[in-house]
Amino acid sequence: xxxxxxxxxxxxxxKQQAGRVALYVALSAYAxxxxxxxxxxxxxxxxxxxxxxxxxxxxxxHPLWANFREAWSDGRIGMAFKNSVIVTGLSVxxxxxxxxxxxxxxxxxxxAGQKTVFYLLLSGMFxxxxxxxxxxxxxxxxxxLVNSYFALILPNVAYGLPLSxxxxxxxxxGIPKSIDDATMVDGLTRWQTYWIVMLPMALPxxxxxxxLQTVYIWNEFLFALVFVRAPELFTLPRALVTFKGTFIxxxxxxxxxxxxxxxxxxxxxxxxxxxxRRGMSMGFSAKG
Amino acid sequence: MFAGITTPNGSAGAMRSSESAAPTRPAGxxxxxxxxxxxxxxxxxxxxxxxxxxxxxxxWAGGPRGDAVERRMNDNRVAYALLLPALVIFGVFFVYPNLxxxxxxLFNWAGISPQKAFIGLQNYxxxxxxxxxxxxxxxxxxxxxxxxxxxxxxxxxxVAVALNRKMRGGNFFATVFFLPxxxxxxxxxxxxTWMYDPTMGTINLLIDRLGLHSFQxxxxxxxxxxxxxxxxxxxxxxxxxYVVIFLSGLKxxxxxxxxxxxxxGLSEFWTTLKVTAPLLKEVIAVLVVMSISGSFKSxxxxxxxxxxxxxxxxxxxxxxxxxxxxxxxQSGYASAIGVSIFLICLVITVVQLRMMRVRPAGGGEEA
Numbered sequence: 084x085x086x087x088x089x090x091x092x093x094x095x096x097x098k099q100q101a102g103r104v105a106l107y108v109a110l111s112a113y114a115x116x117x118x119x120x121x122x123x124x125x126x127x128x129x130x131x132x133x134x135x136x137x138x139x140x141x142x143x144x145h146p147l148w149a150n151f152r153e154a155w156s157d158g159r160i161g162m163a164f165k166n167s168v169i170v171t172g173l174s175v176x177x178x179x180x181x182x183x184x185x186x187x188x189x190x191x192x193x194x195a196g197q198k199t200v201f202y203l204l205l206s207g208m209f210x211x212x213x214x215x216x217x218x219x220x221x222x223x224x225x226x227x228l229v230n231s232y233f234a235l236i237l238p239n240v241a242y243g244l245p246l247s248x249x250x251x252x253x254x255x256x257g258i259p260k261s262i263d264d265a266t267m268v269d270g271l272t273r274w275q276t277y278w279i280v281m282l283p284m285a286l287p288x289x290x291x292x293x294x295l296q297t298v299y300i301w302n303e304f305l306f307a308l309v310f311v312r313a314p315e316l317f318t319l320p321r322a323l324v325t326f327k328g329t330f331i332x333x334x335x336x337x338x339x340x341x342x343x344x345x346x347x348x349x350x351x352x353x354x355x356x357x358x359x360r361r362g363m364s365m366g367f368s369a370k371g
Numbered sequence: 372m373f374a375g376i377t378t379p380n381g382s383a384g385a386m387r388s389s390e391s392a393a394p395t396r397p398a399g400x401x402x403x404x405x406x407x408x409x410x411x412x413x414x415x416x417x418x419x420x421x422x423x424x425x426x427x428x429x430x431w432a433g434g435p436r437g438d439a440v441e442r443r444m445n446d447n448r449v450a451y452a453l454l455l456p457a458l459v460i461f462g463v464f465f466v467y468p469n470l471x472x473x474x475x476x477l478f479n480w481a482g483i484s485p486q487k488a489f490i491g492l493q494n495y496x497x498x499x500x501x502x503x504x505x506x507x508x509x510x511x512x513x514x515x516x517x518x519x520x521x522x523x524x525x526x527x528x529x530v531a532v533a534l535n536r537k538m539r540g541g542n543f544f545a546t547v548f549f550l551p552x553x554x555x556x557x558x559x560x561x562x563x564t565w566m567y568d569p570t571m572g573t574i575n576l577l578i579d580r581l582g583l584h585s586f587q588x589x590x591x592x593x594x595x596x597x598x599x600x601x602x603x604x605x606x607x608x609x610x611x612x613y614v615v616i617f618l619s620g621l622k623x624x625x626x627x628x629x630x631x632x633x634x635x636g637l638s639e640f641w642t643t644l645k646v647t648a649p650l651l652k653e654v655i656a657v658l659v660v661m662s663i664s665g666s667f668k669s670x671x672x673x674x675x676x677x678x679x680x681x682x683x684x685x686x687x688x689x690x691x692x693x694x695x696x697x698x699x700x701q702s703g704y705a706s707a708i709g710v711s712i713f714l715i716c717l718v719i720t721v722v723q724l725r726m727m728r729v730r731p732a733g734g735g736e737e738a
Contacts, residue, residue, distance in 0.1 A: 106533055107540075113530070114547045117607065120562050121550075123573060127565075139573050177460075185457035194450035200458065207465055209716065211668035213689045214709040215468035217482065217702050218475060222468060241464035244457055273449040302555035304671040309697065320557040324675060327561060334571065341561055345554045352553040356546050363552055364616045 128338035135334050150335035151343065158330060159314060160340045163322030167344075170232055170318055171300045174239040178247050179293050183285055185244070186251025187277050191263060207245035212238075212305055223310055234310035235318065239300050246366050247292045254288035255281065294355050295362040298348050319344040469713075475706040482702030494707035505708070507683050508691040509715075511598060512666050515687065518602050519609070519662030524655060526606075527613030532643050534614065535621040545618060548611035556608070560675030563604045567591050591677055594684035601676055601685050608672070613658060620654035621647070664716045688712050 127135050129146040138144070155161040188194070189201060219238060220229070228234045258281070266276045282289075307321040317325065326340055352359050476494055480487035498505050530548070534541045551559060566572045567590035575587050590600040624647065632642040648655065670689040673679065679690035688708065696705035 103538075106538075110530070110533065110540075110544050114544060117547055117550060117611070120566055120607075121554075123566070124562050136571055139571070139576055181456045181460070184453040188450040188453040192446045192450040192453075194447045197450075200454065203466060204461065206469075207461065209664060210469055211664075211689070211712055211716065213668070213670055213692055214713045215465065215472055216692075217696055217706050217709065218468035218471035219464065221471075221475075222464070237460060237464050241460050244461050244465075248457060273446065274452070277449075277453065298553050302553075302557075304555065304557050304675075308674075320555045320671070323555075323557050323561060334565070337561070338565075341558045345558050348553040348555075349550075352550065356549075359553060360545070360549050360615050361619070363549075364612060364619065 124338050124341055128335060128342050130335055132332065132334055147335060150339040153333070153336040154326070154340040154343060158326040158336055158340050159317070159322055160319070160326065160343050162315065163317050163319045164343065166232075166316055166322075167301055167318040170235045170239070171297055173232065174236045174243065174300050175293055175296050177236070177240045178243050178296050179289060181240070182244060182247035182292060183251045183282055183289055184277070185248045187255050187281055187285075189248065190252045190255035191260075191281075192273070204245045204248055207242065208249070212242055216305065216309060220309055230311055230313045230316060232316065235303075235306050238306050238310065239303060243296050243299065247296060250292050250295075250362070250365075251285060251288055254285050258284060291358050291362045294351060294358055295366060298351060298359060298363070301348055472706045472709050475703055476710045478703040478706075480703035480706075481700045482696060483700070487703065490703075494704050495711070498704070498707050498711065504683055504686060505688075505691060508679075508686040508688050511685065512687045514598065515602065515605065515666040515669070516663040519605070519666065520659050523606060523610050523613050523662065524658050527610050527658075528617055528643065528648065528651070528655075530610070530614045531617035531621055532639070532647060534618060545611075545615060548614050550611065551608040552612050556669075556671035557675045559604065559608060560672050563600075563607075564591060564676050567600050592681065594681050597677055597681060597684040601673055604672065604676065605669075616658060617651065617654060620651045624650050660719070663719050667712050667716050667719075688715075 126142060128150055129143040129148070130138070130150075131147055134143060155164075185204075189197070189204075223229050223234050223238075228237070262280065262284075263276060266280050267273070271279065302320060303318070304320040307318045308324075311317060311321065314322075314325065323340055323344055327337055330337060475487075477489060477491055478487040479490045479493070534545055566574050569575050569587065569589055569592070572590075574590070578586055588596045591597050628646060628650070629642065632646050637645065667688055669687070670693065673685055673687055673690055674693065677685045679686040679694065689712070692705050692708040692712070695701045695708060
């Protein structure tokens with residue numbers, strides 16, 4: 084009897100173990116599906132055209148680093164990289180300055196029109212960027228901003244604001260009110276409280292905003308497609324499209340260009356994977 | 372829908388199912404949610420003060436005490452100063468264009484030329500009654516949304532349940548699955564276009580190696596398979612995102628729930644279906660809404676893979692808007708498409724939230 088129970092237990096454990104192995108196999112297969120296309124691009128970026136077609140599975144017989152040089156200069160990826168750094172950098176700096184201020188005001192202060200501001204910003208989370216595209220282009224034309232960095236920076240900031248402000252707002256709501264009260268008892272004004280006490284406390288949330296918006300704006304395409312016509316101002320996603328259109332058969336350099344454009348956000352993700360995952364899943368479920 | 376936004380610990384990544392959809396309450400929502408937040412114990416216990424602020428929130432003139440009035444005036448000034456830069460940029464580059472688009476949709480307008488002719492609702496009439504391409508685009512958008520709901524959500528839930536068990540490498544897998552989300556959709560689109568290419572891509576080679584020598588579709592080149600190919604890529608990108616969202620929802624379910632299901636002899640499959648999924652009802656509702664409105668927003672990927680072709684096989688609302696505005700120079704008409712996208716999104720969101728009976732749980736203060 085006891086022996087039966089024992090073997091039953093053992094059989095159960097063995098079954099569990101088999102289940103675990105099956106699970107690992109399934110998850111590894113899925114991971115392979117995710118990683119393979121990226122691996123394939125990386126490998127192809129070091130092959131010449133002929134080898135891409137004749138040796139589709141293998142590693143490059145002799146890595147062709149010239150592909151990267153060609154993408155960087157002939158494909159104007161270097162120029163686009165610089166533009167992406169400028170556009171992303173300036174947009175994120177503005178967002179990092181402006182959204183904590185608004186977030187604090189919405190979280191802590193009571194003022195006339197608060198509800199309106201709240202709902203206006205909220206609407207920014209679910210209205211698709213393409214809805215306002217045509218009037219936005221008209222506006223940028225009237226302001227003579229088309230074909231300048233600001234044609235990308237200002238819309239990116241405007242559309243990045245809602246999420247950034249709400250991230251900051253929810254962080255400020257989580258800070259106990261007693262801290263505000265204590266600083267005001269100490270004689271600080273609201274204004275001083277914000278800059279001296281609250282903003283430094285909110286740095287973790289601010290980092291989330293900065294990292295998240297860097298990824299979003301680095302990858303932004305629609306505004307880059309419509310608001311900038313001069314190739315010297317193209318950001319990376321826009322330059323990729325043009326490069327693909329003009330060098331339609333230089334597969335090696337094209338693959339290299341894809342790698343070059345993706346490396347910065349992949350590095351960022353490698354460092355801050357938790358922050359990015361949490362922030363983006365929050366952002367997406369909010370943006371709807 | 373706006374899970375995690377109004378929650379105090381939202382920035383700490385909490386996407387708790389109990390707190391999701393907080394600010395979607397109907398009229399009067401802002402004040403209700405504010406009082407709800409104020410009522411939470413973690414707010415520092417100044418209930419008396421916040422109570423006062425909430426009761427006279429219609430304006431500072433109603434303040435019962437002199438110092439309160441002064442404080443409120445001061446608050447007003449500081450608030451506007453803090454909000455000014457954000458509101459100027461947001462007002463000019465978001466609010467204004469999104470209002471003007473409604474106005475522009477009433478015109479016959481080529482976009483570049485200054486002349487435009489007022490034609491009332493003619494654009495809308497044409498759009499909804501005599502534009503088969505638009506109908507096709509809406510249908511395709513719905514297909515994208517439906518497959519997100521029917522494939523991505525169940526698959527992601529299964530993967531998340533698997534990862535939620537304390538297993539070695541769980542974090543590694545989550546990190547890998549989410550990876551496509553940080554790469555630009557244009558780059559992803561290019562990569563997959565090559566993967567599908569019948570001469571250079573490895574997908575058809577793989578199918579051939581598996582023995583299906585006669586099954587060699589042209590994928591993106593064939594109207595019959597193009598949409599399927601795009602959908603596969605969409606799944607490749609977004610399932611990881613859904614997994615991560617489910618994982619944060621699962622973290623809020625106490626382990627004891629799973630344990631007692633096990634004691635009751637429920638298999639993992641039935642536990643997921645009968646216990647876990649109902650507990651994640653609100654997360655699922657968020658994801659359903661997200662899938663639908665997300666498909667009405669997406670542009671980059673399809674534009675870079677097919678541009679909406681071949682023969683409108685992958686045309687969705689946004690790609691059609693783009694082509695109408697910038698290829699056919701019908702900006703008034705395209706504006707009408709933009710307004711339609713907005714309205715469809717709005718209706719779907721409201722209906723969906725009603726259907727799912729997602730209560731705007733804010734913190735248990737619901738009257």
